Amino acid sequence: MKKLNAIALILLFLSSIISFGQQAPIKAKLKVTGKVVEKTTNQPLEYATITLRLPDNPKAVAGGITNNKGEFAVEVNPGTYAISIEFISFKPTEIKSKSIQSNTNLGTIALLEDAAQLNEVVVRAEKTTVEIKLDKKVFNVGTDLMVKGGTVSDVLSNIPSVSVDVEGNVSLRGNENVRILIDGRPSNAINIVEALRIIPADAIDKVEVITNPSARYDAEGGGGILNIILKKGKNQGFNGTFIASGGIPENTGLTGTVNYKTKNVSLFTTQGYSLRSSPGNMINETAYLNPDNSVKNYIIEPRTNDRYGKGYNANLGMDLNINKSTTWTNTVNYRNNKGINNDLVFQNYRTALNEFDNTRTRLNREDSDSENFEYTSNFVKNFKKPGHKFSIDGSISSNNDDNTAFITETATNTTAIKIDNTINNQKQDRILIQSDYVLPLKNGSQFEAGYRGDFSELFTDYEVMINGVINPNFTNILQYKEKVNALYSQYGFKKNKASFLLGLRYEDSNIEINQLATSDFNTKKYGNFFPSAFFTYELSDKASTSISYSRRIQRPRGRLLNPFSNLSSNINIFVGNPDLDPSMTDAIDFGYIKRWSKLTLSTSLYVNKTIDAFQFARRESGSFVNGTPIIISSPINLATEYRSGFEFTLNYSPYKWWKLNSNFNFFRSETDGDFTYTNFNNVKIVQNFDNVATSWFSRLTSKITLPNKIDWQTNLMYMGGQTNAQGRVIGNFSANLAFSKDVMKDKGTFTLNVSDVFNGRKRIMETFLPGVISSRSEMQWRVRQVTLSFTYRFNKAKNERERQPKRLNDGGGDMEFQG
Structure with missing residues (x-):
């Protein structure tokens, strides 16, 4: 049954939306907020699921998922709820009989990995190829079929806002003055064009496109920054x-x-x-x-x-x-x-x-x-x-x-x-x-x-x-x-x-x-x-x-x-x-x-x-x-x-x-x-x-x-x-x-x-x-x-998300504004 965990969570979430939408709002909605992190590393967990149920009814009445910072915000009517926090391959946490009479912050909730689930084939919704955020775009290489067997140049040529000409020169929004980073660091390659044609696409996890970087980032690159993040598995x-x-x-x-x-x-x-x-x-x-x-x-x-x-x-x-x-x-x-x-x-x-x-x-x-x-x-x-x-x-x-x-x-x-x-x-x-x-x-x-x-x-x-x-x-x-x-x-x-x-x-x-x-x-x-x-x-x-x-x-x-x-x-x-x-x-x-x-x-x-x-x-x-x-x-x-x-x-x-x-x-x-x-x-x-x-x-x-x-x-x-x-x-x-x-x-x-x-x-x-x-x-x-x-x-699901430790210039303060 554990293999159906993700499907169940999605169905519960959808049912909560339908159920919640059918209830007539009697009182002003209250906001329940908090943050979900991985217990051992304190890293935020994105896409964790939060579900609220009435104590005497197993049917979900509200729910939501965490953003890339592990944060969530769920609106509910005043009342007493059982709140569950779940993430695939982690042991769930439940808060029983929580009274919500005003806007409530649950604080930081730490989840511990469940080693027993790791050897199973887990059904998981596939991430989009391109994640659009207000300050940057994130291209998830693993979901793109075009780059299989290719190189980093092939990856970059498929990314929104980025173009690669036939000579391998990279430009961002038509501007060739681009700073290319690998794991947040400048590439040591003498000829960056040739280096991008050597590194296999299969070694890349994702690419971040930052068109207007803040003072936290290296000032190099008049046209912006491309940060190539290599694969580094973090699963138990x-x-x-x-x-x-x-x-x-x-x-x-x-x-x-x-x-x-x-x-x-x-x-x-x-x-x-x-x-x-x-x-x-x-x-x-x-x-x-x-x-x-x-x-x-x-x-x-x-x-x-x-x-x-x-x-x-x-x-x-x-x-x-x-x-x-x-x-x-x-x-x-x-x-x-x-x-x-x-x-x-x-x-x-x-x-x-x-x-x-x-x-x-x-x-x-x-x-x-x-x-x-x-x-x-x-x-x-x-x-x-x-x-x-x-x-x-x-x-x-x-x-x-x-x-x-x-x-x-x-x-x-x-x-x-x-x-x-x-x-x-x-x-x-x-x-x-x-x-x-x-x-x-x-x-x-x-x-x-x-x-x-x-x-x-x-x-x-x-x-x-x-x-x-x-x-x-x-x-x-x-x-x-x-x-x-x-x-x-x-x-x-x-x-x-x-x-x-x-x-x-x-x-x-x-x-x-x-x-x-x-x-x-x-x-x-x-x-x-x-x-x-x-x-x-x-x-x-x-x-x-x-x-x-x-x-x-x-x-x-x-x-x-x-x-x-x-x-x-x-x-x-x-x-x-x-x-x-x-x-x-x-x-x-x-x-x-x-x-x-x-x-x-x-x-x-x-x-x-x-x-x-x-x-x-x-x-x-x-x-x-x-x-x-x-x-x-x-x-x-x-x-x-x-x-x-x-x-x-x-x-x-x-x-x-x-x-x-x-x-x-x-x-x-x-x-x-x-x-x-x-x-x-x-x-x-x-x-x-x-x-x-x-x-x-x-x-x-x-x-x-x-x-x-x-x-x-x-x-x-x-x-x-x-x-x-x-x-x-x-x-x-x-x-x-x-x-x-x-x-x-x-x-x-x-x-x-x-x-x-x-x-x-x-x-x-x-x-x-x-x-x-x-x-x-x-x-x-x-x-x-x-x-x-x-x-x-x-021992790994097809679309399993790998969590990365922070690297040089990789969101040092976690205060990037996102939609």
């Missing part, structure tokens, strides 16, 4: 999940998550191995222009990429309950990825009359080896008063990336063979320390303060050899050191239906950018205040509105700073800019959320102003290859960028067997500034970057339960086109499909998904530089992929 006993996958093109993976928990000690580990092939292609058609914009000649540059990588991803951790109020968590994370990228480029030279001249072929074989190690420790002390706590976190990490490329060039008009060799060895070390103190005060107010120290060093050794001779123009040793010390404090309080959260953060930055090959040493020191203010008003029990303000910073790092190049193409080259300054953003957000029985609507109107915004500019380098000018793309600080937009997210369940999630975002971007440089003829060139662009993107996800319990999920997405000062990006449509079927009494699940059904997810760009070039490029990073995966669970 021994349990786990194994996922095996295979696909075309080759996509083979095996991931296992195993947990063991006793009263005082918890052990958890996730191990994953993958073999992935990601073939892609690109074509760049360029017309080189005379000063009067007539065509001088053409170069058609098709390219094919055959990427192959094998990776190992693992974590091992332990939670230790020192006593009822103190926990200590230690985790070791390790990732290793080895890859081969065969990049074949054809440069077809044609005359001004578009007649064939000659073809040059460049074959680039790149071998890469990336290794990442991280140790984290988390200590939490809870005091007697609920919510009063002190925590300290620390992490030490090291990342090594070694890349070697051999580029062979041949041509139809010569017998000579040119061989280029590039070596790019990078090492990054990081130490992170954070401490938070939270003090609840009277009348629901709260004070919190904390410190954060982030210390990192990146060392890049890049060398280019042409026919065995070092080319000094592209050879460089770059040392990047970053020390950021931060202090923050914020105060929140509630008055009737209004909530306020005021915060101030100060960050002291010390940045060193040293080019050792040229003895060019550059130090940048600056201190900045980052205020934040949040106001929320509850219009009703189901509707809330808010207005928020925060100040953010975007520091240039890695590829943006390093003046080295990838020489796959020797005529279209990207070069970093070590003189980039950080950009500062002021963000204002107006939010509204409304919940109905089957529908949740979240809307947002936002305005951002960014000073010294990054912009990519293309220009002539002054060098030539076979008479063709080399075009360099490089980031610059543009004067000012204004960005405004509107978005809405809908969760709609018209039937029990059909769930719909949709997201729409429209934004307007206005840039104001000039780019000035001196070309190879010693002529001063001024490019006007004043530009106004509008764009939009929309995503629709449908999940239907077919007969025989087959789940069918469809994902449709359209990225609107966008203009910039030097050209435009063409709009693009893509679609994904997935099917799943539970077997073995819900212990196993088969999932088939097709990514990019129509094989058209491409980035198409057009560029026009007067008197220089007119070009069109089309890039497809990965072709259509089909993946079949099998999931097996033991």
Whole structure:
């Protein structure tokens, strides 16, 4: 009978609503409130059920469930009630003959896990894929069929408000200045784009999308924060999940998550191995222009990429309950990825009359080896008063990336063979320390303060050899050191239906950018205040509105700073800019959320102003290859960028067997500034970057339960086109499909998904530089992929919710305003 516990609770809850709705209100309703927590860890229990019955009648007359903070509020008529508090796999608690004659707070109710229930298959309602909250959105990865056998990039590309272009660049509401965290900490990956393509989606529990963070959070990221939370099982006993996958093109993976928990000690580990092939292609058609914009000649540059990588991803951790109020968590994370990228480029030279001249072929074989190690420790002390706590976190990490490329060039008009060799060895070390103190005060107010120290060093050794001779123009040793010390404090309080959260953060930055090959040493020191203010008003029990303000910073790092190049193409080259300054953003957000029985609507109107915004500019380098000018793309600080937009997210369940999630975002971007440089003829060139662009993107996800319990999920997405000062990006449509079927009494699940059904997810760009070039490029990073995966669970229900300990930046004060 215990297996029907969840169904019984749902039926009781529904019957209580029906019964309660049939009673004529004789007296004014009273409110019964309280909080439900897990006894051993004092962590709040979300979705716990509260049921009120009359002492002489077993039929429920009122009830409710707890929110993500474990809090509940139930309205009843005055009287005497038997109150039961229940949560799956926990021993229920009952308060008998409780007299309710006025608004009553039951205080904190602690539930103890029931080990006898853990080995049973528990029926539980499935969480929605997207949980909409007033200040953020939470994407539950486990309920999304599209990402099975995929990577973190695949996860992010399915999340509302987030888009991932074909090159792997992540943007939030159209803004690429996004801070990506893993378990509340900055990723130690040197190349975050590549790291997101390595970590398997099966290792992810959920992703938090925070569009306007408060002072508690790291000020980095002008567009907001994406917090990727890894799986760490917290269920009593021994349990786990194994996922095996295979696909075309080759996509083979095996991931296992195993947990063991006793009263005082918890052990958890996730191990994953993958073999992935990601073939892609690109074509760049360029017309080189005379000063009067007539065509001088053409170069058609098709390219094919055959990427192959094998990776190992693992974590091992332990939670230790020192006593009822103190926990200590230690985790070791390790990732290793080895890859081969065969990049074949054809440069077809044609005359001004578009007649064939000659073809040059460049074959680039790149071998890469990336290794990442991280140790984290988390200590939490809870005091007697609920919510009063002190925590300290620390992490030490090291990342090594070694890349070697051999580029062979041949041509139809010569017998000579040119061989280029590039070596790019990078090492990054990081130490992170954070401490938070939270003090609840009277009348629901709260004070919190904390410190954060982030210390990192990146060392890049890049060398280019042409026919065995070092080319000094592209050879460089770059040392990047970053020390950021931060202090923050914020105060929140509630008055009737209004909530306020005021915060101030100060960050002291010390940045060193040293080019050792040229003895060019550059130090940048600056201190900045980052205020934040949040106001929320509850219009009703189901509707809330808010207005928020925060100040953010975007520091240039890695590829943006390093003046080295990838020489796959020797005529279209990207070069970093070590003189980039950080950009500062002021963000204002107006939010509204409304919940109905089957529908949740979240809307947002936002305005951002960014000073010294990054912009990519293309220009002539002054060098030539076979008479063709080399075009360099490089980031610059543009004067000012204004960005405004509107978005809405809908969760709609018209039937029990059909769930719909949709997201729409429209934004307007206005840039104001000039780019000035001196070309190879010693002529001063001024490019006007004043530009106004509008764009939009929309995503629709449908999940239907077919007969025989087959789940069918469809994902449709359209990225609107966008203009910039030097050209435009063409709009693009893509679609994904997935099917799943539970077997073995819900212990196993088969999932088939097709990514990019129509094989058209491409980035198409057009560029026009007067008197220089007119070009069109089309890039497809990965072709259509089909993946079949099998999931097996033991001692664990299919949709069981795993409770997580708090991590760095993971809701330190638990006073985030939610609808």
